[in-house]
Amino acid sequence: MSADPVDLLRRFRRIAVVGCSATPGKDAHEIPKHMLHHGYDIIPINPGAAEIFGVRAYPTLADAPGPIEIVDVFRPPAEAPAVARQAVAAGAKALWLQLGIRSEEARRIAEEAGLLYVEDRCLKVELRKLR
Numbered sequence: 001m002s003a004d005p006v007d008l009l010r011r012f013r014r015i016a017v018v019g020c021s022a023t024p025g026k027d028a029h030e031i032p033k034h035m036l037h038h039g040y041d042i043i044p045i046n047p048g049a050a051e052i053f054g055v056r057a058y059p060t061l062a063d064a065p066g067p068i069e070i071v072d073v074f075r076p077p078a079e080a081p082a083v084a085r086q087a088v089a090a091g092a093k094a095l096w097l098q099l100g101i102r103s104e105e106a107r108r109i110a111e112e113a114g115l116l117y118v119e120d121r122c123l124k125v126e127l128r129k130l131r
Helices: 005-011 027-037 077-089 104-112 123-130
Strands: 014-018 041-045 070-073 094-097 116-118
Touching: 005 094, 005 116, 005 123, 014 027, 027 041, 027 123, 070 077, 077 094, 077 104, 094 104, 104 116
Parallel strands: 014 041, 014 070, 070 094, 094 116
Antiparallel strands: none
């Protein structure tokens, strides 16, 4: 079901970031880093990196240590359904598609599995509303 993004950030602190970038300056690097600096436990998911902003990175959600509360997605919309399936398999509580990412199929997969769902929203922007 669709969820209030601010409420998710209030309730959950452990965020796996699929598509987390090792490149400073990219949103997929700066936004998770910002969340980390505000007390969130960030798990970078990137098959090409061993570490991002000093945090161990994992190649897939399946490789990440659990429990995972929010799966945040920085991947193209066409990849969102596959990430949704992985989030379900990982036992995540919520699937969050970053600003500019929408997917009806990912929504359906997440909601049918009982995950809370957010799309086309930025973690950093929503965190500002919480603070």
